[in-house]
Amino acid sequence: MVRSQDIRPARRTERVLPTRNVGTVAYVITGLIAVLAAYVVLGSLFGWLQTLMHDVQYGRPRTFHLVANVGRPEEVGAPTHLIAMNLDRQVVILELPGGDAAKVRVLPGPYLFGAGEDLTPVTMRLADMNGNGAPDLVVRVKNEEMVYLNREEGFNLITAEERQQLVRQTTWR
Numbered sequence: 161m162v163r164s165q166d167i168r169p170a171r172r173t174e175r176v177l178p179t180r181n182v183g184t185v186a187y188v189i190t191g192l193i194a195v196l197a198a199y200v201v202l203g204s205l206f207g208w209l210q211t212l213m214h215d216v217q218y219g220r221p222r223t224f225h226l227v228a229n230v231g232r233p234e235e236v237g238a239p240t241h242l243i244a245m246n247l248d249r250q251v252v253i254l255e256l257p258g259g260d261a262a263k264v265r266v267l268p269g270p271y272l273f274g275a276g277e278d279l280t281p282v283t284m285r286l287a288d289m290n291g292n293g294a295p296d297l298v299v300r301v302k303n304e305e306m307v308y309l310n311r312e313e314g315f316n317l318i319t320a321e322e323r324q325q326l327v328r329q330t331t332w333r
Contacts, residue, residue, distance in 0.1 A: 222246040
């Protein structure tokens with residue numbers, strides 16, 4: 161009597177994870193990693209382009225120049241030059257009354273904290289903030305503005321009391 165017997169092991173019919181789902185999960189994870197990598201690369205590219213645009217517009221160190229008549233007696237022949245600079249995170253404003261460098265006044269600004277703040281631009285504008293008819297200096301760093309009131313001796317940083325008075329005036333308008 162001859163018997164035949166299958167000597168191959170029996171196949172397992174149960175699977176731990178279906179191969180189809182493993183492939184789908186791998187594609188999703190790969191896609192998420194690709195999106196994250198694109199976000200990092202594009203963020204770096206846009207940051208580099210922003211720095212390049214600020215280099216072209218403000219130079220290094222970051223400098224902003226404003227020329228205007230601000231009511232100084234020295235402005236007989238020429239207007240006053242105002243120069244704002246970010247010198248290694250220290251904001252400095254130079255006032256040259258009548259364009260005369262011999263009478264330069266230095267207005268201290270804030271010290272900027274944080275990485276990359278040495279490349280933050282500083283801008284200025286003139287506006288009559290206290291309603292006395294003389295243009296006051298408004299210095300902008302990022303999203304904050306500092307007001308220097310125009311007085312006979314030059315521009316001076318606004319005090320806390322003057323700030324409260326200006327806030328009350330602007331809310332009544």
